Amino acid sequence: MRFPKLPNLGLGDRIPSHQELERMEKEEAGDRPKWDNKTQYMLTCVGFCVGLGNVWRFPYLCQSHGGGAFMIPFLILLVLEGIPLLHLEFAIGQRLRSGSVGVWTAINPYLTGVGIASLLVSFLVGMYYNTIIAWVMWYFFNSFQNPLPWSQCPVNANLTDLVSECTRSSPVDYFWYRDTLNTSTSIGDSGGLQWWMVLCLLCAWLLLYVCCLRGIATTGKAVYVTSTLPYVVLTIFLIRGLTLKGSLDGIKFLFTPDLNELMNPSTWLDAGAQVFYSFSLAFGGLISFSSYNSVHNNCEQDAVIISIINGFTSVYSATVIYSIIGFRATERFDDCLEGNILALLNAFNLAEGSIKEGNYAESLQNLNGTFPETIQSLDLKTCDLQTFLSQGVEGTGLAFIVFTEAITKMPVSPLWSILFFIMLFCLGLSTMFGSIEGTVVPLQDLNIFPKRWPKEAITGIVCLVSFVIALIFAQSSGNYWLALFDSFAGSIPLLVIAFCEMIAVVYIYGIDRFNKDIEFMIGHKPNLFWQVTWRFVSPLIVLVIFVFYFVTKVSSNVTYIAWNPSSEDFPTLEVLEYPAWIYVIIFILAGVPSLVVPGTAIFKLIRRCCSNKNVYGAEVDTVSAKVQMFTTKMS
Amino acid sequence: MVSKTLNAPNGYKVRISLKTALGEDAYEWNQSEMFFFQATMAFAMRRHFQMETYNVDNIILCVQTSRVSFWFVVTSPDNTTMLIPKADVEKAVRMSRHRINNAFLLSDRTLEFLGIYPTLAAPVNPDTPPWLIVFGVVIGAVCVGIIALLISSLLQKRRKEKGMTEDGQDEEDMQVKGVENGINLDGTYNRGFTDDDRFTKL
Numbered sequence: 001m002r003f004p005k006l007p008n009l010g011l012g013d014r015i016p017s018h019q020e021l022e023r024m025e026k027e028e029a030g031d032r033p034k035w036d037n038k039t040q041y042m043l044t045c046v047g048f049c050v051g052l053g054n055v056w057r058f059p060y061l062c063q064s065h066g067g068g069a070f071m072i073p074f075l076i077l078l079v080l081e082g083i084p085l086l087h088l089e090f091a092i093g094q095r096l097r098s099g100s101v102g103v104w105t106a107i108n109p110y111l112t113g114v115g116i117a118s119l120l121v122s123f124l125v126g127m128y129y130n131t132i133i134a135w136v137m138w139y140f141f142n143s144f145q146n147p148l149p150w151s152q153c154p155v156n157a158n159l160t161d162l163v164s165e166c167t168r169s170s171p172v173d174y175f176w177y178r179d180t181l182n183t184s185t186s187i188g189d190s191g192g193l194q195w196w197m198v199l200c201l202l203c204a205w206l207l208l209y210v211c212c213l214r215g216i217a218t219t220g221k222a223v224y225v226t227s228t229l230p231y232v233v234l235t236i237f238l239i240r241g242l243t244l245k246g247s248l249d250g251i252k253f254l255f256t257p258d259l260n261e262l263m264n265p266s267t268w269l270d271a272g273a274q275v276f277y278s279f280s281l282a283f284g285g286l287i288s289f290s291s292y293n294s295v296h297n298n299c300e301q302d303a304v305i306i307s308i309i310n311g312f313t314s315v316y317s318a319t320v321i322y323s324i325i326g327f328r329a330t331e332r333f334d335d336c337l338e339g340n341i342l343a344l345l346n347a348f349n350l351a352e353g354s355i356k357e358g359n360y361a362e363s364l365q366n367l368n369g370t371f372p373e374t375i376q377s378l379d380l381k382t383c384d385l386q387t388f389l390s391q392g393v394e395g396t397g398l399a400f401i402v403f404t405e406a407i408t409k410m411p412v413s414p415l416w417s418i419l420f421f422i423m424l425f426c427l428g429l430s431t432m433f434g435s436i437e438g439t440v441v442p443l444q445d446l447n448i449f450p451k452r453w454p455k456e457a458i459t460g461i462v463c464l465v466s467f468v469i470a471l472i473f474a475q476s477s478g479n480y481w482l483a484l485f486d487s488f489a490g491s492i493p494l495l496v497i498a499f500c501e502m503i504a505v506v507y508i509y510g511i512d513r514f515n516k517d518i519e520f521m522i523g524h525k526p527n528l529f530w531q532v533t534w535r536f537v538s539p540l541i542v543l544v545i546f547v548f549y550f551v552t553k554v555s556s557n558v559t560y561i562a563w564n565p566s567s568e569d570f571p572t573l574e575v576l577e578y579p580a581w582i583y584v585i586i587f588i589l590a591g592v593p594s595l596v597v598p599g600t601a602i603f604k605l606i607r608r609c610c611s612n613k614n615v616y617g618a619e620v621d622t623v624s625a626k627v628q629m630f631t632t633k634m635s
Numbered sequence: 636m637v638s639k640t641l642n643a644p645n646g647y648k649v650r651i652s653l654k655t656a657l658g659e660d661a662y663e664w665n666q667s668e669m670f671f672f673q674a675t676m677a678f679a680m681r682r683h684f685q686m687e688t689y690n691v692d693n694i695i696l697c698v699q700t701s702r703v704s705f706w707f708v709v710t711s712p713d714n715t716t717m718l719i720p721k722a723d724v725e726k727a728v729r730m731s732r733h734r735i736n737n738a739f740l741l742s743d744r745t746l747e748f749l750g751i752y753p754t755l756a757a758p759v760n761p762d763t764p765p766w767l768i769v770f771g772v773v774i775g776a777v778c779v780g781i782i783a784l785l786i787s788s789l790l791q792k793r794r795k796e797k798g799m800t801e802d803g804q805d806e807e808d809m810q811v812k813g814v815e816n817g818i819n820l821d822g823t824y825n826r827g828f829t830d831d832d833r834f835t836k837l
Contacts, residue, residue, distance in 0.1 A: 137773075138766070141765075141766035141767075141769040141770050142765070142766045144765055144766070144768075144769050145765045159754075196766075200770070202774075203773060203774050203777070206774065206778065206781065207777050209781060210777050210780045213781070213784050213785070213788075346704075349700035349701065349702040349704055350701065350702060351701040351702060351703075352652060352653065352702070352703075353654055454788070454792075456784075456785060
C-alpha cells in the first residue's frame with residue numbers, strides 16, 4: 001500500500017539518485033566541505049542543541065510544573081516529538097546534500113519559502129542570541145576583580161550614603177539593570193547607545209566571526225572546546241554546590257513530584273515547546289550540518305544519541321543550578337531570620353544568644369503576647385525557605401541576578417564567576433555556530449552573493465549586518481527589545497516551519513521514497529515507531545502546540561515587564577503594555593517568516609504563469625550528463 | 636525590660652554585640668569593661684578638644700541592659716552640672732572611632748553609637764576599570780586570529796592557483812605516455828582515440 005502523497009513532478013531530476021550518491025562518495029567529487037571526523041560532527045550538533053535554554057529555561061519549567069513529575073511529559077514528548085523531528089532533519093540533509101533552501105527547493109520548487117523562512121529565523125534569532133552572549137562577556141570581563149562589583153552597593157556622589165536605587169532593590173539587581181543595561185523605563189524610551197555594551201557586542205560578533213570564518217573548517221575545531229567545557233564546569237559546580245549548606249534542599253525542591261500538575265494542559269504544552277526549542281529544530285542548521293556527512297552515516301543512531309545527550313544535559317544542569325539556588329535560598333533565609341532576631345534583641349534589650357533559630361517562633365509568640373505594639377512597630381519580615389526557593393527565576397534573571405548573588409556568597413567568588421560565565425559563553429557560542437550556518441548556507445544557495453565571493457566574505461557581511469542591527473539591543477531599552485525578539489521571532493515561525501518540513505517530507509517528497517532512501521543510507525528501513533511518528537504523531541503535536549501558542553498570544557494583552565525606580569512597587573518589575581507601533585514589529589518578527597512560506601509559493605506560481613515557461617525544462621538539459629542535477633536552481 | 640526612650644537630648648545610646656563580633660572568643664561584659672569604656676570616651680574627648688582635663692568621672696552611664704546596651708552623657712570637666720552638647724560628643728567619637736573600636740576588638744557594626752553613622756569608605760577608583768583590561772586582551776587576541784586566518788586563506792588560494800597550472804600540464808603528459816591499467820605501454824599513443832567526449836552533445 002502506498003502512502004498517499006501530493007503530486008510532485010520532476011522530483012527525480014532535481015535530486016541526486018542513489019547511484020550518483022555512491023559515485024560522489026567514492027570519488028569525493030564536488031567542493032562540498034566535509035567533517036574531519038565523526039566526533040566533530042557529533043560535538044557540533046550537541047553544541048547546537050545544548051544551549052542556554054537547557055540551563056535557564058528547563059530548571060524553571062521543572063520546578064514550576066511539579067518538579068520530578070515534569071520529567072514524565074518531558075520524556076514522553078522528547079521521544080514522540082524531538083527524536084523523530086531530529087532524525088527527519090538529519091536524514092533529509094544527508095540524503096539531499098544541501099542546506100535548508102537547497103533541500104526544500106529540491107523537493108519542490110514551490111517549497112523554497114520554507115528554506116527562506118529558516119534563513120530569516122536563523123538570522124533574527126542569531127542577532128538577539130549573540131547579544132545575550134555579549135552580556136555574558138560583560139559579566140565575564142567584570143569577574144576579574146575582588147570583591148565582585150555586584151556584591152555591594154556603590155556609594156553615591158557626595159559619599160554620604162549608598163545609592164538609593166541599590167539599597168531599595170539589591171546590589172545584583174542594581175548591577176544588572178543600572179551598570180550593565182542602564183535600562184530605561186519603557187520600550188519607547190530608547191535612551192541612546194551604551195558604549196560599554198557596544199564594545200561587548202563588537203567583541204561577541206568578532207569572536208563569532210573568527211570561529212565561523214571558514215565554515216565547518218574553523219567551527220569544527222572550535223567545538224572541541226565549546227561543546228565540552230560546559231560539562232566540565234557543570235561538574236565542578238556540582239561538586240562545589242553539594243558541599244554548600246542548603247544545596248540538598250534545592251535539589252529536593254526541584255525534584256519533589258507533584259503529580260497533580262500532569263492534569264494541567266499548560267504543563268504538557270510547556271514540555272512540548274521546551275523539547276521543540278531545545279533541539280534547535282527548523283533553523284536549517286542541522287540539515288546543513290548533516291549534509292556534510294558521508295552518505296552512509298547512521299543518522300538514526302545519531303538522532304537518538306543526540307536526543308539522549310540533550311535530555312540528560314537538561315536534567316544535569318537543572319540539578320546543578322538548583323543546588324546553588326538551594327544554597328542561596330538558605331543563605332537568604334538565614335539572613336532574614338538573623339535580621340529579625342537582631343531587631344527583637346535590640347528592641348527588648350535581650351542578651352545575645354537568648355533567641356536563636358530554634359526558639360525563634362516560640363520567643364516571638366511570647367513577646368507578641370506581652371508587647372504587641374512594639375512587635376508591630378518592628379515590621380518583621382516573614383522568612384520562609386519555600387518562598388526563597390520558589391523565587392526560581394528563569395532566563396536572564398536566573399543567570400545575571402539569582403546565580404550571581406549566589407556566587408558572591410561563595411568563598412573565592414571571582415573564580416566561580418569566571419567559570420560560570422565561561423560556561424554560559426561556550427553554551428551560547430556553540431548554538432550560534434548553528435545559527436550562522438543556517439543563515440550563510442541558504443544565502444549561498446539562493447545566490448544572493450556572486451559565486452566567486454569566498455565564504456569568509458559572506459560570513460563577514462552577515463556578521464557585520466547582524467552587528468549593526470543588533471545595536472538596537474545596546475540601547476537603554478535594549479533589554480525590552482530582546483524580550484520582544486525572544487517571544488516572537490523564535491517561537492511561532494519555528495513551529496510553522498517544522499510543521500511544513502514534516503508535511504513536505506512525508507506527503508510531498510513521499511514517505512515511501514524517504515524510507516527507501518534511509519534504507520539505502522543506513523542499511524535498514526525505519527521501523528514502525530518512525531513511521532507512526534513521522535506520519536501522524538509529530539506533526540499533530542507541533543500543530544497543537546502552534547495553535548495553543550497562537551491563540552494565547554493573540555487573545556492575551558501583550559505586556560512586558562520594566563524596571564522603573566520611581567514605580568510604586570519597586571523593586572518589583574512594572575507590567576506595561578506595548579505601544580501600538582510595536583505590533584508592526586511583532587508582525588515583522590513573527591508574521592513575515594511564517595508568511596514567506598506560502599508567499600514564495602504564490603510568487604513562483606505567478607512568475608511561472610506570467611512567463612509561461614516550462615518549469616520542468618530540465619528534461620531537455622539532462623540528456624547530456626554532468627549537469628545541473630546536483631544543484632537545485634530551478635526556475 | 637523594654638527600654639524607655641530616655642529624655643536625654645545630649646546622650647547617646649551605645650549597643651555592643653560581643654557574640655556577633657567574637658563568637659567563641661567573646662569576653663564577658665562586666666563593670667571593669669564599663670570602666671574601660673568610660674576611660675576610652677574620656678580619651679576621645681581629650682583628643683578632640685585637646686584638653687587634658689577630661690576624666691573617667693565625666694562620662695556618666697545609665698540604663699545598662701543585658702543586650703549589652705547603655706546610655707552615656709559627658710559632663711564638662713570645669714562644671715559637672717553642665718553637659719557637653721551632642722554635636723561635640725559626636726565629633727569626638729568620629730575622630731577616634733577607629734581607636735575606640737580597636738580597644739574593644741569590635742567594629743563599626745558591633746559597637747554601635749546609635750545616631751552616629753559610620754563614614755563610608757571612599758570608593759577605590761582605579762585609573763582603568765579592570766573590565767576594560769580583560770576586554771582589550773580578548774579583542775586583541777580575536778583580531779590577531781582573524782587576520783591570521785584571512786592571510787592563511789589568501790595564501791592557500793594562491794598556492795592552489797599556482798598548483799593547478801602546474802598540475803594541468805602533468806596530467807596531459809601522463810595521458811600521452813599512455814598509462815593503461817598501470818602498465819606502461821611502449822609506443823606512441825594515438826590521440827585520435829582519446830575518450831574526450833564521453834557523451835555526445837546534442
